[in-house]
Amino acid sequence: MSHSDSSSSSRWRRLPQSARRHLLQAFGAAAGAAALGTWPLARAQSSGAAREPLRVGYQKSASLFVLQKAQGSLEKKLAPLGVGVKWIEFPAGPQLLEGLNVGSVDIGHVGEAPPIFAQAAGADFVYIGHDPAAPEAEAIVVPQGSAIRSVAELNGRKVALNKGSNVHYLLVRALEKAGLKYADIQPVFLPPADARAAFEKGAVDAWAIWDPFLAAVEKQTGARVLVDGRNGVANNYLFYLAERKFVQKNGDVIQALFADSQEQGRWLKADLKRAAAIIAPLQGLDPEIVELALRRYNFNVTPLSEQVAAQQQQIADVFHELKLIPKPIRVADALPAVRVAQKQP
Secondary structure, eight states, rough: OOOOHHHHHHHHHSSOOHHHHHHHHOOOHHHHHHHHSSSSSHHHHHHTTTOOOOEEEEEOOHHHHHHHHHTTTTHHGGGGGGGGEEEEEEESHHHHHHHHHHTOOOEEOOOOOHHHHHHHHOOOEEEEEEEEEGGGEEEEOTTTTTOOGGGGGGGEEEEEEEESSSHHHHHHHHHHHTTOOGGSSSEEEEHHHHHHHHHHSSSSEEEEEETHHHHHHHHHOEEEEEEEEETTTTOOOOOEEEEEEHHHHHHHHHHHHHHHHHHHHHHHHOOOHHHHHHHHHTTTSOOHHHHHHHOOOOOOBOOHHHHHHHHHHHHHHHHHHHSSSSSSSOOGGGSSSSSSOOOOO
């Protein structure tokens, strides 16, 4: 068992019995459906009715979706189902989930924290899958010439981050492991582009950020990493989320999306240089920066396990304790009643 799996198991055991019961009930239903083979198939396919295009919310930093868009691979995978694809770009996960909540997208791909903030705000979505942990793909950095050498030295300092993004939890956990509280630093909430400008001008002392922005600031400015998600700080899972009613009616579309994501993910990792050359101009970055970021991510979407869902519950509980979200939430409420059957490569 890996350190990550061991930590997740420990967190699972620490959950209240009621929370574990709700999660197990949700996964019991999922396992039963998976035994039958698939998610419910859309009725429109058999009736001959025209089907709406799949509206995919993505971020320019989400390299796999950027690759799929550039290759047109998802369009090819969905063509036999009579389904097109509409790609809708968002600057970050929180904004993407706002789009999902108001009905402008069907499916999105975000980090750990955005779904928790969105669920606390009343958004109605479900987790349909996740990519493997990528703890190296997010970090807290300081300028090359900074005198700060440890997370403990962030006491009283300004730290830039995108509020509600995956690095929000990284920051909380890193401070905790360094003996600091979240209240001991001055969070400065900025989207990545504005945070990069503030970081370079010295308006903030540190920046909590994810790839490929992380790789870019390392390569272009010599920024130093104080800490990343490794060593039990934060697993950094990436989640596939969907509008609840869409999931109930479009199981075949979700299966096709998963199959294409797995295929493109394997191709990407097998030929990083070629993948980086395709993605780089679309992200406005040099290929070597994109390649560095790609090395730190893993791509192999699977349905949520009990342990991953339990970790999400722990993050939600931490955010509520810190009053970052206004009320406690149950991650189990955002789990689908069924899950997609995985085809082995």
